[in-house]
Each structure stands twice: as structure tokens, then as C-alpha cells.
Amino acid sequence: MTHFRPISLCNVLYKIASKLFNSALLAKQGWRLLQHPSSLVCRVLKAKYFPQTSFLDSAIPGNASFIWRSICAAKGVLTRGLRWQVGNGEKIKIWKDKWLPSPHTYKIVSPNKILDVEATVDNLLCRDDMRWNIDLVHQIFLPHEVEVILSIPLSQRKPKDVLI
Numbered sequence: 001m002t003h004f005r006p007i008s009l010c011n012v013l014y015k016i017a018s019k020l021f022n023s024a025l026l027a028k029q030g031w032r033l034l035q036h037p038s039s040l041v042c043r044v045l046k047a048k049y050f051p052q053t054s055f056l057d058s059a060i061p062g063n064a065s066f067i068w069r070s071i072c073a074a075k076g077v078l079t080r081g082l083r084w085q086v087g088n089g090e091k092i093k094i095w096k097d098k099w100l101p102s103p104h105t106y107k108i109v110s111p112n113k114i115l116d117v118e119a120t121v122d123n124l125l126c127r128d129d130m131r132w133n134i135d136l137v138h139q140i141f142l143p144h145e146v147e148v149i150l151s152i153p154l155s156q157r158k159p160k161d162v163l164i
Helices: 006-035 040-049 066-073 075-081 134-140 143-150
Strands: none
Touching (some): 006 040, 040 066, 134 143
């Protein structure tokens, strides 16, 4: 018969909590790289590890430091919680990125019939006066997605798209 040992259970729970806490702290460092690209830390890491791409698309080279490996290991925690806020729509891929303000998946589920797979949200806009191209949106998306898309406010100032 196995005896219940509260100390060993506490040790297991402590190890699990430590891993989750560490992942959250490392993901926060990744968030800082996204939000403060002009910081010294970001500029140094970008120059060394991802000079031609973004932090989210970066890889881990064989000679990467422990810090870089750790931050990249927590990238999954960060990406699960990220979504795009529509500005000018130039960075957001319609079918690949999370950008809908709906809590289910934040992604488009409509089949792609008309536009390229790599098409960006700015293809759905009338760029002159920054409004949705309503006819095109109705033509491409399912009715529930049309409603959600048309509810996204657009700014006349054409701000950049932002990860939130």
C-alpha cells in the first residue's frame, strides 16, 4: 500500500508552478521586444538573432545564448494570447492571423475563394477614405464574420497595425 506523502506532492506542485511562472516572465520579455523595438536590449538581440525578420518569426541558431533560447521557448505562451488590432491593415494576413474581435478563435473561418492566401486586411479597405469595402466583405466572408468585420472601427489617420 502506498502512503500519501504531502511533502513530495508539494515538491511536484512547486516545480509545476515554477515552470509556469518562469514561462510567464520570459513571455513578458518577448512582449517587451515587440512593444519596445527601439530599446537597447531589443536592438542588440535583433542585430544578433533576427536581423532580417521579426521576433515572432525568428529562429534559434545553434550558437544562441541561454537567454535567447529561454525567451524563444516562451514564444508559444506569447503567441497564444496575441491578436492584431486593425490600423491600416498592411501587416495583417486575412486568413493566417488573429484579428477578429470575437473571443472564439480571433481568426477567419470562411473559405478563401477570391483573394490570395497571403492577402492582407488592407485589400478589404477603401483606402482613400478608410472604410470597409462592404461589397467585397459580403462577397468573401460568412454572414457572422461580415457582421464582426464591419463592426471594427477604422481611423482616418491610418495608424499602423498593432499586436495586442
